[in-house]
Amino acid sequence: MPIRRNTAVTAAIALSLGLALSACGDTPNNRSLYSVKQPVVERHNYTLDLASEAGGLPVAEQQRLAAWFETMDLRYGDRIAIDGALVGDPVREDVAAMAARHGLLLSEGAPVTAGFVEPGTVRIVVTRSRAHVPGCPDWSDRMASNLDNRTSDDYGCAVNSNLAAMIADPEHLLKGAEGTGETVVMSSTKAIETYRAQEPTGKGGLPAVSTGSN
Numbered sequence: 001m002p003i004r005r006n007t008a009v010t011a012a013i014a015l016s017l018g019l020a021l022s023a024c025g026d027t028p029n030n031r032s033l034y035s036v037k038q039p040v041v042e043r044h045n046y047t048l049d050l051a052s053e054a055g056g057l058p059v060a061e062q063q064r065l066a067a068w069f070e071t072m073d074l075r076y077g078d079r080i081a082i083d084g085a086l087v088g089d090p091v092r093e094d095v096a097a098m099a100a101r102h103g104l105l106l107s108e109g110a111p112v113t114a115g116f117v118e119p120g121t122v123r124i125v126v127t128r129s130r131a132h133v134p135g136c137p138d139w140s141d142r143m144a145s146n147l148d149n150r151t152s153d154d155y156g157c158a159v160n161s162n163l164a165a166m167i168a169d170p171e172h173l174l175k176g177a178e179g180t181g182e183t184v185v186m187s188s189t190k191a192i193e194t195y196r197a198q199e200p201t202g203k204g205g206l207p208a209v210s211t212g213s214n
Contacts, residue, residue, distance in 0.1 A: 029150055035156025035157075037156060038160060041129055042130050043111075044127070046072065046126045046127075047126075049122070050064065050065060050121060051120060052088075052091050057091055057095070074099075075102075076103070077171065079126070079128075081109060082122055082125070083110035083113065085119065129170040131165075
């Protein structure tokens with residue numbers, strides 16, 4: 001059985017001005033248009049230690065890793081890293097090949113995990129992020145009387161909760177996706193160039209069809 005360990009929830013990072021507001025508690029006198037409850041991103045690290053050799057991962061360890069990746073149900077947004085004192089290129093190539101089956105690339109550097117990596121082994125780290133809005137929905141506020149003109153405690157919960165649920169990679173709430181060097185114009189013209197380069201379907205003429213009976 002592959003070993004999976006939840007090493008810890010690292011940092012829960014709030015976004016925007018909501019961090020400053022929530023640091024002082026759920027303030028009852030929020031007269032601004034800022035939502036106190038903001039999306040929070042949590043990171044979970046899962047690790048698997050594998051025996052390694054100079055020529056890469058043994059076949060048995062590759063099978064363990066493949067089964068572990070299947071069990072983890074890797075998806076877009078997950079990050080895979082390798083930790084160990086000596087991680088050779090053959091080991092990285094073996095892990096990268098298995099990660100590529102799930103459409104993922106290896107990350108540079110590995111996060112800090114509990115314990116230490118035994119000599120002759122490497123540690124595969126899968127980092128998975130989750131976004132949610134703590135305290136939402138909040139129906140504790142009864143707005144029958146609002147003489148101080150403050151926003152309700154549930155203000156912004158619907159929008160922020162939907163944003164946290166729909167975003168494909170929660171890390172993009174903290175840092176936007178990095179560009180590939182291509183501009184929008186360069187990307188948008190690819191389809192047009194392919195269409196223009198395609199040969200017309202009628203270039204070879206119409207096929208000969210006999211209407212007579214055999």
